[in-house]
Amino acid sequence: PLMVSPQPSPSSRGGVCLSQDELKKIAAYKAVEFVQSGMVLGLGTGSTAKHAVDRIGELLKQGKLKNIVGIPTSEITRNQAEKLGIPLSDLDDHPILDLAIDGADEVDPDMNLVKGRGGSLLREKMVEAACKKFIVIVDESKLVSHIGGSGLAMPVEIVPFCWKFTLKRLEMLFMEAGCVGKLRRFEGSGDPFVTDNKNYIIDLYFDKEIGDLKAASDAILRLAGVVEHGMFLDMATTLIVASKNGVSFTNK
Numbered sequence: 001p002l003m004v005s006p007q008p009s010p011s012s013r014g015g016v017c018l019s020q021d022e023l024k025k026i027a028a029y030k031a032v033e034f035v036q037s038g039m040v041l042g043l044g045t046g047s048t049a050k051h052a053v054d055r056i057g058e059l060l061k062q063g064k065l066k067n068i069v070g071i072p073t074s075e076i077t078r079n080q081a082e083k084l085g086i087p088l089s090d091l092d093d094h095p096i097l098d099l100a101i102d103g104a105d106e107v108d109p110d111m112n113l114v115k116g117r118g119g120s121l122l123r124e125k126m127v128e129a130a131c132k133k134f135i136v137i138v139d140e141s142k143l144v145s146h147i148g149g150s151g152l153a154m155p156v157e158i159v160p161f162c163w164k165f166t167l168k169r170l171e172m173l174f175m176e177a178g179c180v181g182k183l184r185r186f187e188g189s190g191d192p193f194v195t196d197n198k199n200y201i202i203d204l205y206f207d208k209e210i211g212d213l214k215a216a217s218d219a220i221l222r223l224a225g226v227v228e229h230g231m232f233l234d235m236a237t238t239l240i241v242a243s244k245n246g247v248s249f250t251n252k
């Protein structure tokens with residue numbers, strides 16, 4: 001990847017220490033600078049992408065952007081965009097998008113991602129796979145040397161039918177990496193978390209790195225009962241990272 005050195009951001013000016021949310025906002029606003037009037041845009045999901053959607057709404061309202069069509073990656077983002085007055089459509093009517101902007105849970109040095117800790121991985125992957133450009137926006141805490149090796153969850157969306165069976169099959173696939181799967185549940189009620197597509201999510205945790213990511217992806221997708229997983233391999237075209245030292249851009 002082509003790395004462009006950090007540009008000073010407000011986070012590094014005057015010794016001001018910005019919060020993680022402020023860094024997310026800086027990355028999001030930088031990404032929106034790439035949005036032009038007339039574009040069909042993939043609108044991401046999560047606390048980082050939310051800032052980008054807010055900014056697009058603001059620029060539309062100010063008349064600085066015109067004729068934007070947004071394709072939301074979740075019902076939450078659809079509701080947010082509707083409130084902001086962003087005209088919306090879907091992949092049936094717009095199968096090719098100009099640009100998508102979205103956050104990520106983990107980003108490795110090759111710009112492979114883990115997504116879906118917010119639960120929207122399937123629609124995110126469908127929309128972002130249909131984009132000419134996909135800008136990933138993160139604060140520096142999301143950078144990892146290997147995805148799936150951080151001890152954090154790697155989400156897999158599955159059908160609810162016999163979910164325990166699918167969970168076991170997933171664990172068996174990655175036995176050597178010490179994989180443990182957990183059904184995602186709503187805090188409080190303890191009921192299974194249900195995605196926008198009425199599916200469940202299994203969060204996989206690994207003791208060791210999973211090694212060949214493409215082989216892991218293929219193996220997961222071959223399991224009947226699996227709908228999609230949260231590894232986004234070779235999909236991002238630009239990475240924007242906001243850190244206390246400034247904002248960096250990496251293009252693939």
Ligand code: 5RP
Nearest residue numbers: 046047048103115116118120
């Ligand atoms: C949702 C996602 C989000 O992009 C990811 O979880 C990052 O979220 P946040 O910007 O809140 O850290 O993949 O499914």
